[in-house]
Amino acid sequence: MANLQIEHKIRCWNRLFDLTDCEADLVMFLQQEKLLTAHQISELQNTLNTYAYCALIVQHLETAVKEERLALLNYDWIILPNESIEITIITDTVRKDFTYGT
Numbered sequence: 001m002a003n004l005q006i007e008h009k010i011r012c013w014n015r016l017f018d019l020t021d022c023e024a025d026l027v028m029f030l031q032q033e034k035l036l037t038a039h040q041i042s043e044l045q046n047t048l049n050t051y052a053y054c055a056l057i058v059q060h061l062e063t064a065v066k067e068e069r070l071a072l073l074n075y076d077w078i079i080l081p082n083e084s085i086e087i088t089i090i091t092d093t094v095r096k097d098f099t100y101g102t
Contacts, residue, residue, distance in 0.1 A: 006058060012077045013054040016085045019100045026057070026098060033091050035064050061089070 017023055030036040040060060047053040064070045072090040084101035
């Protein structure tokens with residue numbers, strides 16, 4: 001079951017990146033909130049495959065959740081009747097929404 005949830009999160013980011021140009025904004029946010037190290041950012045920048053990039057993002061976010069560095073990480077992906085995606089990340093100090101079609 002957990003693997004299906006992780007796969008869903010990866011596909012959700014992948015679809016959001018297909019529909020928007022929010023990758024740089026996401027990385028900047030994660031860096032500002034100290035959720036990514038310089039090494040992790042370099043690792044992301046050197047990832048050529050979008051799916052692998054999304055898998056790394058999910059891995060880093062899931063680690064932040066387990067380490068309680070995120071107050072909330074929520075995925076909302078509706079396909080029909082009109083596709084919409086909303087991924088909400090809340091830290092102790094700020095809320096950031098990455099959206100499409102909402």
